[in-house]
Every structure is written in structure tokens, then in C-alpha cells.
Amino acid sequence: MSATDYDSQKFHEGLVKAGLIVPVGVNGIFGRNAVFEDVLARFNDQVSALAKDDGAEYFVFPPTIDRAVLQKVDYMDNFPNLSGVVYSFFGKELTARQLSERIHSGEPWSEFMGMTDVTLNPAACYPVYPTFTGTVPKAGKLVTMLNWVFRHEPSPEPTRMQAFRVREFVRVGTPDQVVEWRDMWLKRGVALLESLDLPATPDVASDPFFGKGGKMLAASQREQKLKFEVLVPVISKEKPTAVCSFNYHESHFGDVFDIKTEDGATAQTACLGFGLERCVMALFQTHGFDPGNWPTSVRSKLWPNGTTGA
Amino acid sequence: MSATDYDSQKFHEGLVKAGLIVPVGVNGIFGRNAVFEDVLARFNDQVSALAKDDGAEYFVFPPTIDRAVLQKVDYMDNFPNLSGVVYSFFGKELTARQLSERIHSGEPWSEFMGMTDVTLNPAACYPVYPTFTGTVPKAGKLVTMLNWVFRHEPSPEPTRMQAFRVREFVRVGTPDQVVEWRDMWLKRGVALLESLDLPATPDVASDPFFGKGGKMLAASQREQKLKFEVLVPVISKEKPTAVCSFNYHESHFGDVFDIKTEDGATAQTACLGFGLERCVMALFQTHGFDPGNWPTSVRSKLWPNGTTGA
Numbered sequence: 001m002s003a004t005d006y007d008s009q010k011f012h013e014g015l016v017k018a019g020l021i022v023p024v025g026v027n028g029i030f031g032r033n034a035v036f037e038d039v040l041a042r043f044n045d046q047v048s049a050l051a052k053d054d055g056a057e058y059f060v061f062p063p064t065i066d067r068a069v070l071q072k073v074d075y076m077d078n079f080p081n082l083s084g085v086v087y088s089f090f091g092k093e094l095t096a097r098q099l100s101e102r103i104h105s106g107e108p109w110s111e112f113m114g115m116t117d118v119t120l121n122p123a124a125c126y127p128v129y130p131t132f133t134g135t136v137p138k139a140g141k142l143v144t145m146l147n148w149v150f151r152h153e154p155s156p157e158p159t160r161m162q163a164f165r166v167r168e169f170v171r172v173g174t175p176d177q178v179v180e181w182r183d184m185w186l187k188r189g190v191a192l193l194e195s196l197d198l199p200a201t202p203d204v205a206s207d208p209f210f211g212k213g214g215k216m217l218a219a220s221q222r223e224q225k226l227k228f229e230v231l232v233p234v235i236s237k238e239k240p241t242a243v244c245s246f247n248y249h250e251s252h253f254g255d256v257f258d259i260k261t262e263d264g265a266t267a268q269t270a271c272l273g274f275g276l277e278r279c280v281m282a283l284f285q286t287h288g289f290d291p292g293n294w295p296t297s298v299r300s301k302l303w304p305n306g307t308t309g310a
Numbered sequence: 311m312s313a314t315d316y317d318s319q320k321f322h323e324g325l326v327k328a329g330l331i332v333p334v335g336v337n338g339i340f341g342r343n344a345v346f347e348d349v350l351a352r353f354n355d356q357v358s359a360l361a362k363d364d365g366a367e368y369f370v371f372p373p374t375i376d377r378a379v380l381q382k383v384d385y386m387d388n389f390p391n392l393s394g395v396v397y398s399f400f401g402k403e404l405t406a407r408q409l410s411e412r413i414h415s416g417e418p419w420s421e422f423m424g425m426t427d428v429t430l431n432p433a434a435c436y437p438v439y440p441t442f443t444g445t446v447p448k449a450g451k452l453v454t455m456l457n458w459v460f461r462h463e464p465s466p467e468p469t470r471m472q473a474f475r476v477r478e479f480v481r482v483g484t485p486d487q488v489v490e491w492r493d494m495w496l497k498r499g500v501a502l503l504e505s506l507d508l509p510a511t512p513d514v515a516s517d518p519f520f521g522k523g524g525k526m527l528a529a530s531q532r533e534q535k536l537k538f539e540v541l542v543p544v545i546s547k548e549k550p551t552a553v554c555s556f557n558y559h560e561s562h563f564g565d566v567f568d569i570k571t572e573d574g575a576t577a578q579t580a581c582l583g584f585g586l587e588r589c590v591m592a593l594f595q596t597h598g599f600d601p602g603n604w605p606t607s608v609r610s611k612l613w614p615n616g617t618t619g620a
Contacts, residue, residue: 062473163372
């Protein structure tokens, strides 16, 4: 870490000391207080305002998703280490007593559990694709969601969360419709962050595909410019954090879920998501832990009616 | 089902046809549309309004919780069949390839996964108790939360969800403080639901403890009147649904998490939660699927500024 760089641990301690986050016993899982939540809701309002004339349908999906969907979209092939598959107890009374004894004697009890039909949802867009099966209208489709997602990557680094919320948009249509929409939002995303005095930079990116084969997939994704991110310094000035992510899937989901355009071709899709907690943390890192002391321009944009969360 | 009773399947179909919920491939998991979410937010606003002078601290905790907390509070002993324990993949590249092959050949792949440090959170109040460890002030403590919870009980019955949101309140203090507060909220809960023209009835209740031993625990809980529910007909007139639940834990959590009152005694706790999706469904069942056609008194209470979600 250079002398001019931020200090991840100090930032985490600052969030905790200000009461903005409440640590629990596990890294990457923590409570958010009223001020944190207010800033998150106001940032989300800004995103809604940008999209207000686009006609996107709004949905909320639960934090858990049909396991069959993750299997179909190859999530377990590409990111098995990040998955969160839900197990429960399917046994009878005697086995339940053995389970209790194991737990209270501090011994492993994994063998008592069985796999359920659901997993945690690792990407805000996944639940909606199966609903597109069929032929989309000529203008395509546009959906927005606010979903909790899960990634199994426990870390003391505050922006590396296991559970967080994403404000997501998904576009379905022809290649031209999808790419034009993605390019428009890339500009919108940077402009929104800049309007909040955040030093935002777009960049080509890749997903953290698993293993050696994954390195090749990531290189190909980068080469084809299928993924972009907008980066803002949060825990490091030199390695800014992705707060907004844009994925162009070409016909991947169209193939898997049999989605067609009016001319009978496989529909293409793209999605973008604002990592809401990361956007909030970028604001706290840049402007300080007390929203009451943020620059007037930022406060009046987030709280147009004059109340700050502080 | 009697002739005067509601029809659960018809209600589910009505919610789907009106676009209020979006089925996915698994029972008890579904998307909610903008109208559903608007009603849910407005109902939640009503709860906030009731509590506005109480001084409760607000938090949001993620859908996942430290597994150690569930073990400590005996959740896996009492409700193992409802649990959702999160598993992930801890192997290397060769094993990941075997996992992929298993999945795509449609064979079981449970053995490739290992238990993580988190589970899904089955009750909105659990994450906050560990933060109370120590001595609470003379006036006790009061916290409110809006958390996603999970219960592994897949069912086609629309109010029997695997994933749903609870607006929760938790009170910590002396027995008198805790019981007085619980009694006050029991009245408030009934009055709130009645003010929305919902036929609400309070009743003594018990938790669905597992197994034969569980039946005794449930009987004892009922006998001691430790659990109350407020019931409203949603999928059945004869068996109304619990939309609001009140639990008095006596010193259970105080013992487990070493919470004391100022005089050195073990603190007592109580909690109450509004099952937000169930409250919303009670409104749709009672007043119809289009909020624009709800009684004026209900609409003006939920949307005081005149906009309905319809």
C-alpha cells in the first residue's frame, strides 16, 4: 500500500465506529443502521430517476432461487466456489437427536443435512430470465429489480461482502437494441456517480471464473469487451472498487431459456447492476461518515426535500 | 373446505393473473411486482408510524446469519426441518470438473459441497441478540428491523413461503418492561389491521417445534402464553392466517448471550413481527387484486398523498 492509498481496515473501523454497520460473527455479513439504509434508498432513488421514462417493469425476487436455474446457466461450472447451496434436515426424530448431540458436542454435523431445491441467488438478474421464455415484442423487454445476492467469499475487506443488494436492469431484444442500451447506461452510470462527486472511471472487466479454464474464459470475455465496470476508489485509490457492472451475454440466456425476437432469432440480453452497498461505501469514503457534513451539492441531490439521514 | 371458505389455489391464481406475483420453478419462492411492493412498503410505513415516538433503533440485517448463532439458540434442535444451511464448493479444479459432469448428467452432486459458516436467517430477530451482550440501560433497549427470513417448507399454498420479509421489533429489559411492551403492541397490531378493514383476531399460539418432544414444548409454550398471533383470513375463513406474531422469550436470549439489566439480573426479551407478504395478501384477499378499487378509507390510509400503487 502506498502512502497515498486508503486503508481498508481503517475504513471498516470507521464504518463500525460511526454505527453505520454492525459486525456479526462472520466476515462479509453485517447489519446496516438507519443512516446507511437512508443513503442506500436515496442512491437507489437516483437510479430510478434516471430510468423513469424507460418503461422498465419493476420486480423484487427473494434471496433464494430455484437450483435448476443455476444449473442451467452453468453457474456451478463457472463459479462453484462462490455458490451458496441451501441444505436442510430431512430426517426423523432419532436422527434429529443425533444431530443435536453432534452440534452441542462441537463435532461436525454436515452428513445429517440434505440438498434442497434452492440456492442463494448469486446475481440479481438470474431469476428473471426464465420468465422471458417465448417471443418478446418488437421493442424488446426491459426489467428492473432490487434483489439481495450472495457470494461465498468471506473477507474482512468491507466492500467484499457475502450478502449485498443490487439494483439491476435487464434488457432483452435484438443485438442492436441490447448493445445500444448497454452503452447508454454506461454513460448514465458514470454521470450519476460524478454528479455525487465520486471519481468514477469505466473499464473493461471480466468475471472471476473458476480455475485454469476460467482464466481463458475471463481473457476471452475481456477481449470481446463483454463486461464493463464503473470503478470508484473505496478501500484503495490505486485499485478502485467496481460499484456498477455491465454484462453483455449475447445469446447465452436466449439459448438456455428459449427466448426469441419477433423475427424468430434467438434474443440477446444484457444486464447492469449497481452494487448498492458499494455505492453507499464510496460516498462514505469520499465525503466522510456523517452525511450531514457532505458537500451541499451532494446532499441536495440525494435529499431534495432537505432531510439528511444524519 | 366449506362452501363459505376461501379457495387457496384460486387465490394463488388470482395473484398470478393480476401480475402481483411471478412464479418461479419452486414452491414458496416467487417474484413480487411493483404494485405488490408498493402495498408492502405502505403497510410497513403504517407500522413505522405506530412506533414513531418509541425511539426504536432501525437496522437491516442480511438474509444470511452466522451459523454459530443458530446453534447457540438451539434452532437446529427445535426446527431442523425448517433450517437452510448454506453449503459451497471448497475443492480444486479436478473436483470441479467432476462436479460439472455430475450436474450435467443429472446425477446427485451433494457430496461435492461443504458446509459454510452461514445459514439462512429463519427469524428476523436472531441477528440482533448477540449485539446486546453486556448491560442494557435502565430503560432497556428497543430495536426494529426489516429482514428477509427463510423457512424450508415448500408449499403451493401462497401464504406458506420459503422466503419472506418481516418487520420486526425486539424489546430488552426487565420482565415488567418487556411484558408491558408486548401487551401494548398486541393492541396496536389488532388496531392497525382493523383500521385497514381486515378482520383481525388475536390468539394464543405455539411454534412448530420438531418431533414428539416438540409437541410438549409447544403445549408448554401455549400453556404459559409465551406466544400470541394476530390472525386474518387469507386462504381460509375457518383457519385464518397469522400475519403478526409475538414471542416472549423470558430470559432465554439473555442467558445465551449474557445480557444483563442494570441490577445485574439476566435481561428478558420479547419480539414481534409483521409478516409483510402475509399482510399484503390479506389486503388483496379482503379488498380485491386492484388497490385502485379498495375502499376509500383503506386507500387514503395507505396512500395519504393520493397515489395508489395501481
